[in-house]
Amino acid sequence: MPAAAADSALYRSLFSDDETAALFADSAEIRAMLLVEGALARVQARLGLIPETAGAFIERAAREVQIDPAALGPETATNGVPVPALVAAFRKAMEAPDHAQYLHWGATSQDIMETGQALRLRRLTGIWDDRLGRLAAALGRLAREHADLPMAARTYGQAATPTGFGAVIAGWGHPLLRHRARLQALAPDLATVSLGGAAGTLSAMGxxxxxxxxxxxxxxxxxxxxxxxxxxxxxxxNFAAWMAGLCASLGKMGEDLILMAQSGIGEIRISGAGGSSTMPQKQNPVGPSVLVALARQAAALASALQGAGIHRQQRDGAAWFVEWLTLPQLCISTGRALALALDLSGRIAPDAQAMARGLDDGSGLIHAEAFTFALARHMPRPEAQARIKALCAEAQSGGQPLPALVARDFPDLDLSAAGGLGTAPAEARAFAEAAAA
Known part of the structure; x- marks a missing residue:
């Protein structure tokens, strides 16, 4: 397997996102840097720092020139940055030394690279904002459709109380609305020009x-x-932290889907699930598993980027290189997680009968909380809780189901609250409204 999934013919479709990866290709980086060099020359010409004719020539040439990334590789290895080789190749390609001498006037490599990166990240955040909107809308439709579908809520892996499938979906979707709002606030800050010259003081431009x-x-x-x-x-x-947070939210969705599709539970079906090389019965939740894997990878990559924020003095090559090694992969993995979650949102089908079995396993223990609070209207709550807990133990030991035991010991108790979904349907519909806004 290649070091990066985006470079693998075998694994690219599993772990990578072509639309995101294209923005981190060598050709995309070079094109963005050339646009920056061209715009810089044009602005400097307008302000009188370089001749007007040179500025116009450089800007036009920057849009037309084609530079082979491989040709820049050896010098990049020597210089630690691709810009010196890029500038030299661009000057040679212009075949106009009188104009070419004004290229890259007073700028430094970091200015060109990071302003070019800002252009690419601006495009990237626009793509992701659209995906987040479509994903939230898809989950909103699913939540509305299944707002009243009962199922077991589980805490610590144990059946807890009844909830609704729509509310579970809303639990996946609400964080996405917040992540989208954060992205919309974060994106303008990422789209920031970098121009400081050699040591950040613009001294060469006066x-x-x-x-x-x-x-x-x-x-x-x-x-x-x-x-x-x-x-x-x-x-x-901040961008790295946002990506890790988004991937974590999508990974939580993946974990829930894995559990709900598990043999013996089977509360959902995912169309197009993966198969096994040897077990014909298997319907593996590959997509949800990828979401979880990408979330774990994103956390590690984001941690590396946070560490790279510790920059020595006015420029730190070692810390900067860590960004180069991790930011593209983190972005590609985040893009894949978004695309995959959007795809999965259209392939999830709940099994109402399986969900009903999860609610009623014959013991009725899932209604213990409702019975406790019903009984607490007639005695102190600690006493009510102790009485119901004792009946739960009796039900678990092979006696009658909990509802029958409660009716036996407390025949006048109103048990109508048992089985209720509480606010789950309303929460599902509220999310659907928010996602459609």
Whole structure:
């Protein structure tokens, strides 16, 4: 298996997301950096830092030139960044040394790379915002459809009280609405221009430096932070934390689906489930398992990116390299998790009979809480809880079901609350409304 799933013909469809991965391809990175160089030259020409003719020529050439990423590899290994080789190749391709000398005027490699990255992340967050909206809407429709479908809620893996399948779906969906709101707040901060020059002071551009940065931001549709931020890595750290949080929420959905599809429970069916090489009966929950795996991977990658936020002085190559090694993979895995969850949302079918069996296993123990509170209207709650607990033990030892035992000992007790879903149906419908908004 290749080091990255995105590079594997075998595993790409399982673990990668082509639309996200395309934004981290060498060609996409080079194209974005060339657009930055072209826009920088045009802005500097307008402000009089370089000749107008040179600025126009460089901008036009930046849109037309084709540069082979492989040709930049050897120098990138030597320099630690691809920009020196890119600039040299671009100057050569222009075949206009009088204009080419003004390329990359006063900028540094980090400016070009990170502004190019901002362009790509802006596109990425737009794709993900759309996916989150569609996923929330799909789950909302599912929650509304099954708002009144009863099933067993489980805590610590044990049947607890009745709930509704729609409320379970709402529990998957509510975090996605919050993640989407956070993404919409986070995205503009990621779309921030970086222009600080060699050590963040724009010294080579003189008094016009701040105007160049503002003009570059405007030309590219990015935000001007008002200062250089080479060693300020909180934007990337916050993005990493957001991705890990989103993947964790999708992983929770995956864990629930695995349990509900488990042999002996079978409360849901997932169409198109995976098979076994030797056991023909198997319908493996491959998609949900991938969601869980990606969530665990995302947590580890996000931790590495948080550590990379500890930047020495005005630029730290070691910390910066950690970002290069982890950010693309974290983004690709997050994109895959979103795409997979969206696909799964259309392939989940509940089995009402199996859910009913989970509610009524013959013991009636799932109604213990309802019986406790019904009895607590007539005696102190601790006493009521102790009495019902004793009846639960009797039911578990092979006696009658709990409802029959309660009726035996407390024949006048109103047991109508048993089996109720509480607020579950309303919560499912409330989520559906929020997801459709």
């Amino acid at each position: 008094a016009e430096g701040p105007a160049v940065r503002a003009g570059l931001a405007e030309a590219l549709g990015l935000h001007d932070p008002g200062h250089g931020w080479h060693a300020e890595r909180d934007r990337i750290g």
